[in-house]
Amino acid sequence: MGFEKATLGILDYILITIMLLISSGIGLYFRFSGGKQKTTNEYLLAGKNMPILPVAFSIMASYLSAISVIGTPAEVYMFGIHLLFSNIVYPVGVLAASYVCLPVFFKMGACTAYEYLEKRFGKLTRTFTSVVFILQTILYMPIVLYAPALALSAATNLSTWTSVLSVGTVCTFYCTLGGMKAVLWTDLFQALLMFIGIFAVLITGFSNIGFSEVFRVGYEGGRIVVPGFSLNLTERYTIWNVFLKGFIMSLITFGANQIQIQRLLTLKNISRCRKTLYLGIAFYTLFHGFTYIVGLVIYAHYNKCDPLTAPNKPISAADQLLPYYMINVLGAIPGLPGLCICGVFGAALSTVSSAMNSLSAVTIQDLVKPFLKYKRYSEKTMTLFAKVLTLFFGILCILMTVMADSLGNLIQAAFTVYGMCGAPILAVFLLGMLTTRTNEKGALIGLLSSLCMTAWVSFGASARRVRPKILPLSTEGCIANSSLFNTTSSSILSATVMSMLPETSTLSTTSAIPKIRTENPPIFPLYRISYMWYAPFGLLIGLTVGYISSIIISRITGEYPDVADEFVSPVLINFTSKKKSSKDQGIEIQAQEEAEHLTNGVSIHHTAI
Secondary structure (H helix, E strand, O other): OOOOOOOOOHHHHHHHHHHHHHHHHHHHHHHOOOOOOOOHHHHHHHHHOOOHHHHHHHHHHHHOOHHHHHHHHHHHHHHOOHHHHHHHOHHHHHHHHHHHOHHHHHHHOOOOOOHHHHHHOOHHHHHHHHHHHHHHHHHHHHHHHHHHHHHHHHHOOOOHHHHHHHHHHHHHHHHHHHHHHHHHHHHHHHHHHHHHHHHHHHHHHHHHHOHHHHHHHHHHOOOOOOOEOOOOOOOOOEHHHHHHHHHHHHHHHHHOOHHHHHHHOOOOOHHHHHHHHHHHHHHHHHHHHHHHHHHHHHHHHHOOOOOOOOOOOOOOOHHHHHHHHHHHHHOOOOOHHHHHHHHHHHHHHHHHHHHHHHHHHHHHHHHHOOOOOHHHOOHHHHHHHHHHHHHHHHHHHHHHHHHHHHOOHHHHHHHHHHHHHHHHHHHHHHHHHHOOOOOHHHHHHHHHHHHHHHHHHHHHHHHOOOOOOOOOOOOOOOOOOOOOOOOOOOOHHHHHOOOOOOOOOOOOOOOOOOOOOOOOOOOOHHHHOOHHHHHHHHHHHHHHHHHHHHHHHHHHHOOOOOOOHHHOOHHHHHHHHHHHHHHHHHHHHHHHHHHHHHHHHHHHHHHHO
């Protein structure tokens, strides 16, 4: 098998242009229709009157970034389908969030999740978590935009900066003009493109290779495997860390992350919210599962001639596998590669647009309004300010993406910062909603302790990288041409693009089956722990330290928090009320028994007389 640089045709460019124009048109439509984005409620929460379907698709599309769409098939190609089993527990985490956290937000009528933290703990907690969210999201947006563009440019003739500037500009345009309604309805359109693109890859792959052959080759190549039951914390994937991280990540996303919570707050009530969330996670689980099958299709196609290690190799990083496959294999059908790239761009647009809108909401609601006498400003002025902020964050995202090529290891640092913040913030929300003894000082101590620990381990492991062992790759079916080596792009992407692949691997390019460098120099034991355990340990530290610190502080000061029922999860209220009811019932029964005993004693006394 030989390789050559893949090329997009005129029809492909036409389809990509049409997709971007339709996305822009949706923004224009909602700017001049309905409420015309004249209030912050309309602009940030779509008037709290959104239908179920667009919000459900938006949840799916924004949860699945282009990094996941491109990175998951690469994960399967290099390591197997271990992470597919996290789909089993995603719905469990979503169910927990829908009953533990979301009812509290709806009861408050909040615009941002962090409003709750001020009412439950205090202004400092709200401000700190809001700033953390803003920083991590600002760092993450450029990567979501840059990573797929770089992967596409490496595998095709599509310019990196053409992709970045066109997608970034269109995203900023429709977000600024159309607000949350434009974001949600555009996400619906983009989610449909994502499904069309992945179906095109699957149908073409099964047609060329054969349905059963894809799974046979995947099984024989060790890609279809169930995670082991080992208790070794340094093992990359086990059934325990896959299940636990899957549960915690879904709980973080829908119980403590502004981007998804803001979507759900656009619905009328908690009942519609739950229906939408369950439908959205069903779409997500379905699409996520398809991306793993795509990884098997790509492996089955290239299992005898790996494009990463073959002579005259066309790509230099695993992240480029899906874009190269789409153009190289699907290119026989005019327009089909362009349609698939529209799906990748749609995934990037949905994630970045969601982040822009949420950044605007958090900045206004959590940083501006609490510290300024905003009542003197009209609703029109605040809405205009929200639009200006959205435009600012969009331009900032584009500028940071343009700088990304020169940032080097800072991109990996940005990924690390984004990944390490979720569990500590979730711990604060759970301490507030599931306990009544936690106070603000204790919650902040728990948050900072968890952040410090996860930062230490995350950055330490990144600096002293443990090389994971990848599965065997073969070049025995390639056309021999060892004198030609064509590296087509910067290798920075191989170390940074995939959130699920925080570690890179060193591959040999001179043998049929590459020699995998798995020897690691002496490393501090904590740095050898699998990255899958970072979120569970971060959550455990935040909860434990936060709760114990609160009890100690309360005993020292003699001050105990007085928590209203509206700031506590219905789950805790129901549990305590049942416990109290059982206790009261027990006291009542005991009183009745004592009364009966007393009555019997008096009766006996009278009988004796």
